[in-house]
Amino acid sequence: MAVAKLEQLAKSVVQGPTMATGAVPVKDWMDVSAIFKPGNYAYQAKQEKVEYLNSQKGLHFPNAREWSPEDDDWKLPENWKEIILKGLKERLDKFRSLKIFMDCCVRCGACADKCHFFLGTGDPKNMPVLRAELLRSIYRNDFTLGGKLLGKMAGAREMTVGVLKEWFMYSYQCTECRRCSVFCPYGIDTAEVTMMLRELLHLVGVGINWILEPVSNSNRTGNHMGLQPHTFKDNVDFLADDIENLTGIKTNHSFNRKGAEVLFITPSADVFAEPGLYTAMGYLMLFEHIGLDYTWSTYASEGGNFGLFTNNETMKKLNGKMYAEAKRLGVKYIIGGECGHMWRVVHQYMDTMNGPADFLEVPKSPMTGTTFHNAASTKMVHISEFTADLIKHGKLNLDKSRNAHVKATFHDSCNPARAMGLLDEPRYILDHVVDGWVEMPENTIREQTFCCGSGTGLNTDEIMELRMRSGLPRANAVKHVIDKHAVNMLSCVCAIDRATLTSLMNYWNPGCNVCGVSELVGNALIMEGENRQELTEGLRTLV
Amino acid sequence: MKYAFSFLAVIALILIAGLGSQIPGMQYLFGVVLPYLAIMLFVGGFVYRVMDWAKSPVPFSIPTTCGQGSSLDFIKQDKLECPTTTTEVAGRMFLEIFFFRSLFRNTKSEIHDGPKVTYESSKWLWLFALIFHYSFLVIVLRHMRFFLEPVPFVLSILEGVDSMLQIGQPAMYLTDVFILVGLLFLYGRRLITRHVKYISLNNDYFPLVLIFSIAVTGILMRYFLRTDIDIINIKNLAIGLVTFSPVIGAKIGAIFYIHLFLVCTLLAYFPFSKLMHMGGVFMSPTRNMANNSRSKRHINPWNDPEIKPHSYAGYEDEFREFMVDAGIPVEKELAAAEDKA
Incomplete structure (x- = not known):
């Protein structure tokens, strides 16, 4: 079509x-x-x-x-x-x-x-x-x-x-x-x-197939993309190789490792396609920077949950892997990556459906000592909460000028905004990693934020015109700050957004890129022992 | 058509009461039997509906968060828009119920050439809804003076404030004017605002016309058609009703029976209509729940423990070879797994 x-x-x-x-x-x-x-x-x-x-x-x-x-x-x-x-x-x-x-x-x-x-x-x-x-x-x-x-x-x-x-x-x-x-x-x-x-x-x-196929994949292989364990590992390893090429840092990441302190789960899209890949590189660098004892899982390799878009039974079944894997690996708690609907499930449904997670501990940042009381029962912390806390305690060595090529604005994803109240954590991070980022008009941000237009499993190409139409209010607000402030980067904390807003920007506002907040964090990090190339485009630089 | 129908329905009701109450002997029906019936339907129906809602559980914690949630200590929580504690929830509900907080956010969107989508603050609906509801509340409270002897001091104060402009004799109540203005606005927008007109049902026009007619008959009685209205007589009837010893005294004018019959209709109609939003607003899970689902486990009574994830064992069995090849740790090594098989 x-x-x-x-x-x-x-x-x-x-x-x-x-x-x-x-x-x-x-x-x-x-x-x-x-x-x-x-x-x-x-x-x-x-x-x-x-x-x-x-x-x-x-x-x-x-x-x-x-x-x-x-x-x-x-x-x-x-x-x-x-x-x-x-x-x-x-x-x-x-x-x-x-x-x-x-x-x-x-x-x-x-x-x-x-x-x-x-x-x-x-x-x-x-x-x-x-x-x-x-x-x-x-x-x-x-x-x-x-x-x-x-x-x-x-x-x-x-x-x-x-x-x-x-x-x-x-x-x-x-x-x-x-x-x-x-x-x-x-x-x-x-x-x-x-x-x-x-x-x-x-x-x-x-x-619809665009929902049920990822659901089937997620059930069988652990993630929507249908990446089998070795492929999932390969994809992450590729990203680590890229980081090494760009910064000279070899990241120390692991898979399905028992006894790690933290299990990290993010949408599989982050290790699958641009621009999510750069967000995943940001995670790898951040965890390397602070020396976090963490593991990825190939079994629970999906943060997202398209079950949410089918029925509550399916949502529960897919979500069950997070706690099951945390228990099997014997970790203390879980950190979740940037994703909108994933956090709707984690914040409002997970503990009810698959808790109580009494085999886990109340999350406590090993670097800052901060206890995440707001996740005392679920035992799962949002990466933005975790990162903001690190910044607050001066645990990250950041150089904003490394994001000099970025003039950012921030898109609140529907679910973190309206089903969680996660609004200021990503903003706090942005304040510290990028200079002079700007807000879109007030009726289009925070709890009034506009959807990318392709959530709930509607990010399929056969309805592209519908998606471009329903994404218009969001795109239009971005255009406003592009015209006014020469914004060139739409940052967000959602994997679906990273994919769908990219199509939306290409259509309505060509020239404006999309990124995860963690990518900007990765860009700004001064890594110990780094041998960093001239990265004019941050982690996106081709070398 | 739908808006016209609501007029016809109310005209029919007025005719029934106006004519019916003038038939000798029927005053008891309109003055005593129907009011009791209506009250019973109202109370019984209202309780039934609320109990029926309460019978269904709230399986998941689904507050709509409209501000920053409770998180790190250096991130300021918006306690009224994203409450975590019961007190904060009470605060949010208070704003919602008494000040229509959510409606206050209302904006009007327009799409201009470009395209350019704009959002303008639009508080008219909020303002007139507030005027209507508060006028209605004051009017209901004022009417309590008919049922109470002696009239409580607070009611006298309320009346004093309501008639403070001292216009006319008897002094005009502000709320009488306000409720009509509010109703006209609410009705008018259903005719004029295109999308509201498109979605409006009979069920939307009817209560507005009904309440408008109640207000108009009340105003007529108080200010214009006083000849047949013996206030002492009416008060005796009202007190008789609440003390379960109703008497119909001397003749009361038809306008009173029309007013009363319309009120009875409203009471009887209330529990079976959208007017139940009065009860529902207290029970809406997106507003009356605390945003604490990560710190405190919410219980779903019908949670099915039998729904389990596709097991890790099953996963490893399917992919073991690949995992071993890729150096991913496994629970059972290849040889062990094969032995078992």
């Missing part, structure tokens, strides 16, 4: 007759059906991936088959409607959030223009309120008195295949970024709604 040219899309988002630009649809939303055509949906999951996952203990991914969203017949199970309604009932009983979010919305519309998908596509069903109404209308019909008595008059409608298709379309045009929930007077969180929709869809075998 060819992506629209920049000039076309730049015009289309402003002038296109959409609800975001001033047009009003003529038809009631219930009368508009979802039409699938190339470019507006992520590919369906491959049969063998679904079969594999369904064969795994504790997981339920039924109805593996060949199908396409473009077909009229989705080959749903005979009793699909019963499955969906029963699934909904079950989830209403399991999640108070779902019940309350179904009941409390007053349709004030405050959320409408807070969604990056709405701003970029102008599709009214991308207003968070309407996305939720897609499910709420069914909920009313089958689970509320008003809906049962008054039907459509009370905003209720029958569950049909058409509704199911609409769910598929719009639950995969939401990145569960939670920006709407910041503005909602009742804290209604569309991420919860989208999660439920996706869980329900999986019950009848409707899912």
Whole structure:
């Protein structure tokens, strides 16, 4: 699917007759059906991936088959409607959030223009309120008195295949970024709604490959990329070689080593592709610099968790490896790399699902003696927390001028910002490793940050135009600081961001690069015994 | 159409009460039976709904953090936007419930040529929502004087403040004006703001029209149609209702019964509608939970211990050869593993 040219899309988002630009649809939303055509949906999951996952203990991914969203017949199970309604009932009983979010919305519309998908596509069903109404209308019909008595008059409608298709379309045009929930007077969180929709869809075998394939990979090989242990090790070793070439420092890293003090887990994307690679080099250098006794794991070689984008059972199963490996290796605690959705899982779900981690110790920095009380139960520390503490205690030998080629801004990733409250730690680090970095406009940062537009497993190429549209608010805020301050580097603490923002910048703001905060740390480190080349591009310098 | 329907519905209600209450003998129905029924539905329904919510557990700790969390001692926590303790959560909830904190953040986005996306602070909804809700609250409190004898001092103060401008006779209540203004705004934006109009349902227009009509009939009674309104008589009925010895005294005008019937409708409708946001706002997990899920384990009652990760043993069995080749430590050496097999 060819992506629209920049000039076309730049015009289309402003002038296109959409609800975001001033047009009003003529038809009631219930009368508009979802039409699938190339470019507006992520590919369906491959049969063998679904079969594999369904064969795994504790997981339920039924109805593996060949199908396409473009077909009229989705080959749903005979009793699909019963499955969906029963699934909904079950989830209403399991999640108070779902019940309350179904009941409390007053349709004030405050959320409408807070969604990056709405701003970029102008599709009214991308207003968070309407996305939720897609499910709420069914909920009313089958689970509320008003809906049962008054039907459509009370905003209720029958569950049909058409509704199911609409769910598929719009639950995969939401990145569960939670920006709407910041503005909602009742804290209604569309991420919860989208999660439920996706869980329900999986019950009848409707899912996308870009999520289920990484999930299968992660289950089997330990990481989304499907890197087998030797390959994973090779990749990290390559990065170490690069560091040696650039700085003359040989890093002392290990894999699956028992008795290490710390287990380090980061998204596998960091050891797989640019620009994440440079972030991983930053980690290697940082740990070398302070002489941390740590190990990588090939078994728990994935920080990210695409299970979060399928259902809670899968999220739990994939996440379980972190504690299992920490226990097997006998480490004291875990440090986690830069990743957005990984930290949603680690911060808000891990201890609940797979804890208590009573075989670990409350994390304590061996260099500074700081005890991380905020991770007293989970026993997992964010690399930015760990690094900020090192800087505060003067444990890092830093030279900002080594980042002289960088004029940075900082993108808060959705999950660390809105599901964790990790805002100032990376900023503190930036203050100490790079000169004169600047903030984007205030309505686009911190808890109001805009998603990269491709989170929750939507970072797939077949929906590139959608991604460029939904990434527009973020890209536009970056453009603002590029124009005003000549920013050339968008830093972040998220592996998906590093990949997706790169595409986004290439499209909307060519010339602006993307990096992890740890890359900038790596650039600035003065290593003991270094034999550093002239690195005009930091760790990216080709020598 | 939807907005028109809500008018029709309320007009029908007004006709029922206006005409019905004038039929001899029906005053007891409209003055006693229906109010009791409505109160029962309201209280019973409200309690039922809240209990029903409470029946579903909160499996995960999912607060939406809107500020810096508690972390290192040199990083300043935003205690009200990202609370860690129960007291801080209470503070956050207080701001949310009494000052509509989240709505206060509201912005309006626009896309201009370039493209350039802009965000402007937009506090109108917040302001008028606050005006409406507080006026409603004061009006409900003021009405307590009908049910209490003697009238408590605080209520007299409240009335004094509410009528402090001393306009007209009897003195005009500020909240009477404010609630109408608030309702007109809330209704008006449903007609004018295009995206709000598109999402609005009957369920959104109806309560606004209903409450507007309640306010208007109340105002008519107090300021304009006083001939049939014997306040002593009404108070006797009200006190009779709360002491479970209701009496319908001398004739009371139809406007009173209309007002009362609309209130009854609102009470009965309340628990089965979106108006339950009044209860829900207290129970929303994204707002009423502490952001302490890494320092204190949150328990999920239905957590399934049987869901275990793909085991390390299984992983090593599949990749042992590669691991040994690459010099990655293994639990079972190749020979040992083969012996077993």
